Amino acid sequence: MDKILIANRGEIALRIIRTCKRLGIGTVAVYSEADSEMPFVKEADEAFLLGPAQVQQSYLKSDDIIDIAIRTGAKGIHPGYGLLSENSDFARKAEQAGIKFIGPDADTIVKMGDKIGSRVTMQQAGVPVVPGTDDGVATVEEAIEAAAKIGYPIMLKASAGGGGIGMVRCEDEQALTQHFQSVKTRAKAYFGDDVVFLEKFIANARHIEVQIFGDDHGNIIHLFERNCSVQRRNQKVIEESPSPHLPEDAKNRLHQAAVDAAKAVSYKNAGTVEFIVDENNDFYFLEMNTRLQVEHPVTEEVTGYDLVEWQLEVAKGNELPVKDQLEITSTGHAIEFRVYAEDPVKFMPSPGPINKLDWKVEQEGVRIDSGYVEGGKVTPFYDPLIAKVIVRASTREEAIEKSRSFLNEVEIEGLKTNIPLFTEFLHSDEFQAGDYTTAVLPNWLEKQKESVK
Known part of the structure; x- marks a missing residue:
């Protein structure tokens, strides 16, 4: 697999390109008219225009994307996350064209993409469901x-x-x-x-997910859990690993349930099994995401593995780079912040020009996965994610302190971002204590409103 096409945009396209460059793999980017000046387009070895800004006329044109892969001699297609990443028809068409879809097979995508069907499958595998x-x-x-x-x-x-x-x-x-x-x-x-x-509805619940990986040789492992309970409007904004205030025996049971879920569908490549965990540390299957998650860097930072590299190895038909579960360890603590171009109070997108973008990133243990550079523009056509800030330290307390210090120094001008929300929320007793549920951010925001009155 000496060349792959990346059927995505922004930071995830750029992140995949950089792993491919390190491995000596050629890259083909596809882009819309609105993204013609984006960094991922410039960093790819080849780039092809798909069409206008609207995703239906560009990034969702699966037949055109596969045709470009054929014409450029790409041996694989990496779908990133979102867009076509969990589209079984796209995965099937790619395979029929002789191009490896870098993810699970189409039948698995169908089976786990159906929330009702996946509930039944999990019950048959002995995995608890809500x-x-x-x-x-x-x-x-x-x-x-x-x-x-x-x-x-x-x-x-x-x-x-x-x-x-x-x-x-x-x-x-x-x-x-x-x-x-x-x-x-x-x-x-x-x-x-x-x-x-x-x-x-499970009250006082935590949203905890487990990263799993499988290969064509029957090996299936987990790479520990991520706590994704800091959400607004049911969408994650902060993720961390390991999950605080979750006993080791509960973690072990959660990890095993995720592996059992993956084995039930003979899972291949990267996936995530999501659970709801109640106040008694009993857990229930929520869904399986048959792709790389937005928050995968959290796992990379605590395990030291490049998950995109693992995806490429599995797609080649090779065994997992590490297939012995006992050899996989988690060290330190990592927290990811999704930095959006949005009003931090109303949670409404705030597209516009990025007149200044200074991450001041010369800090050990701070990683920036961004799809933008200074002078760029966040358009209203796509998700307004500017970057993911991932902070790693030896302990959770140190990671929180480092996050607060770093985010306070970041300078972004020209549009609003949710960084002020993060810097305030990091001071909250609820987050610092670590024993929080999916209600933590909405409840904290409500308290902020009341204190202003």
Whole structure:
């Protein structure tokens, strides 16, 4: 595999390119008109225009992307995350064209992309799942009947959903009635599938995920867990590893459940098994993401492995670089901050020119994965992620202190970012204590509002 095409953009495209350069692998970038001056386009060995800014006319044109891969002699396609990364049709078309899809096979993507089907698969594998419906609910009347058996509050979810889209918490029958049709409509618009189901809402829960990896030779391992409970609108903004305030025996059970989940579908390449962990440290399967996660650098920083390099090795048909679970260790503590171009109070995107971008990155243990440089522009067409700041230290306390010091020095001018939110939140007793749930950020923001009144 001496050349690959990267079917993505921004920081993840750039991050893949840099690993490929280190390994002597050629890279082909594809881009939209809005991204023509982006760093990933310039750093790739070859780059091809797909079309206008809108993703439907550029980054989602799977046939055009595969045609470019064929014409350039690319042996593989790396989909990054988002966009076409969990599109089984794209994966299947690539393989049919003789191009390796750098991820799990299409059948696995289908099986685990269906939230209802994956629930059933996990139950058969002995992995605990959240109480809920194992079939779609077609009408609001069916939903009301099922919710009465499960017990409120419940989560109304799109079966094909992800990233917090198509998911609403309902406290009672009135709320379920109010949101049922809108969730179906949103699911159809985003995922082309309006099937919805219900799950019990687990109170005081933590969102913890386990990085797993498999190869063509039957080897499946885990690379420990990440706590992703700091969220706004069901989307992660801070992730850390190891997970604080989770006993070792609970971690071991969680890791084993993730491996069992991966074995149940003969998983290959990089994946993540996500769990909800309750206040008693009992856990429930949430979903499996059949791709590289946004927050994978957290795992890289505590294990010392390059996960993109592992993906490429597995895609070549080789065994995992490390297949003995006992040889894989986690050292120190890492925290990732997703820096967005957004209003830090309203959480609304704030696109615009980046007139100044100074990370002052000359610090040991600080990593910046960014798709932008000074003079660039965050457009309104895509996710407004400017960069991921990953901070590593020997202890969690040191990582928090280093994060606070570093973020206070960063200078970004021309648009709003959520860095002020991070610098304030890092001071909070709730985050510093480490024993927080998915409600930590919304509750903290509410307290901030009350203190201003």
